[in-house]
Amino acid sequence: MDIITSPETMQQRALAERSEGRRISFVPTMGYLHAGHISLLEEGRKRGDLLVLSIFVNPTQFGQGEDFEDYPRDLQRDAELADEAGVDIIFAPVASAMYPKGYATYVYVENITEGLCGASRPGHFRGVTTVVSKLFNIVQPHVALFGNKDFQQLAVIRRMVLDLNMPIEVVGMPIFREEDGLAMSSRNVYLSAEQRKQALALSQALTTARNLAAVGDLDCAEIISTISEDIAKQPDARIDYIKICHQLTLHEQSAVDQDSVLLLAVYIGKTRLIDNGFLLVPA
Template sequence: MLVAERIEQVRAWRGHVEGSVGFVPTMGYLHVGHLELVRRARRENDAVVVSIFVNPLQFGPHEDFARYPRDLQRDLRLLQGERVNLVFAPEIAEIYPPGFTTQVDVGPIGERLEGASRPGHFRGVATVVTKLFMIVQPHRAYFGWKDAQQVVVIRKLVADLAIPVEIVAVPTVREPDGLACSSRNVYLSPEERRVAPALYAALARARALWQEGERDAERLRQAVRARLADEPLLRVDYVSVADAATMEELVVVDRPAILSLAAWLGTTRLIDSELLGVE
């Protein structure tokens, strides 16, 4: 497994690769959800690249960039075991050298939900993903459905800019009690960790109603909020039932939709989602 810190190293490696390349962009501190993306990429491609880069552009001024968990050596050991061909782990200055000013804005789709709660977040995501795609030049890139809006944003990005990368979305990997795997779960206190599965329980309640035929989007949102209200430690940011292509809120669920939420547990902000009729 080659570990590269410089763009020129990745390009030199890429120039000698034959066959398909699968790419898994990460911010590191890998968990089983990341490894599922890597395994999917391994099955479907001749070579696999993983990037590890905590992207400062997608963090707001009062967010957790400085304390975001990092353990590069642990991550490299895990990726070695998954037969990854190349790990790109650049420093910030390699991606954003002095004088860097260009940013990619995907428009209204990135201004809703996560974009409204975290202004500029998706501009940062779209910018770094575009740059990584240009460096790695993969055939396929793998993302998890837990960050459902991110999947929609990146699909919009590659369609609008005609970037020749297939975006593969992989089902959310969960702990046995339903909590979606996330690097930020390490922040949770034992009591907060006990409460955290309520997020998925709330989504599952609304999804069950949808499966039973409920199509009133507000009733689905209310079902989520009602379940979350049972947990006084939870502070809800948003509950959404949105069009799966535009992330616009729905009145009636008459098309593929994404049911999603964000909530605070202490100082930790968690997100989760469920798909309603999405292939």
């Protein structure tokens, strides 16, 4: 396994591999890998001849007062896990290589970025789409894999790839959860033992919402009210948003249907957690 830090070196390697007819699979991450990331790598291994993992904590997607400086980093640990997962190349640039002095070009996707995380984290998705487009240009992948936990991010990236005619297959992979239901996240390490228990309120909210829909309670406002009250019982919880949206447009819905997805962002203490799940109407 090779570790490449130079964007130019990575791009030259990728172009050379493509010229030899090799299919490149790509998993972009901010590192501190967990089992969810490993599932992406395992699928990427199946879908390509060369598996590239990027590890880059992207400063442009963090807002003022967010956890850029504190975001967990451990390249040696990540490299060991990546090697076990069959990664061929880790691309791990530094910020000054990705955003050199005088950098002035950004990618912005309209409309779909304005609600949900886009509303509470201004500028976040501009940072995401900019770095992902840069990574796509550098790594030159045929297929890129992302987790469904970042549901809005995946929708935004798919929109960008479609609108900018990028010849890349974007694959969304299922959310990986701990045995007790908590969605895996690198930020889970911030939680104290007590907060870790409180964080289960997110996955429990999904279960409650699905159970309500399953018995015919389809009013979105009522479902949101019920699960909001449940989450608010946790002493360290602060709700950022709870929305039920159409899975493609992310427009808010008034009644649950087969295209409905519940999206949650909740602070447990200082840690912002997100989760989501589809709400299926019984036939």
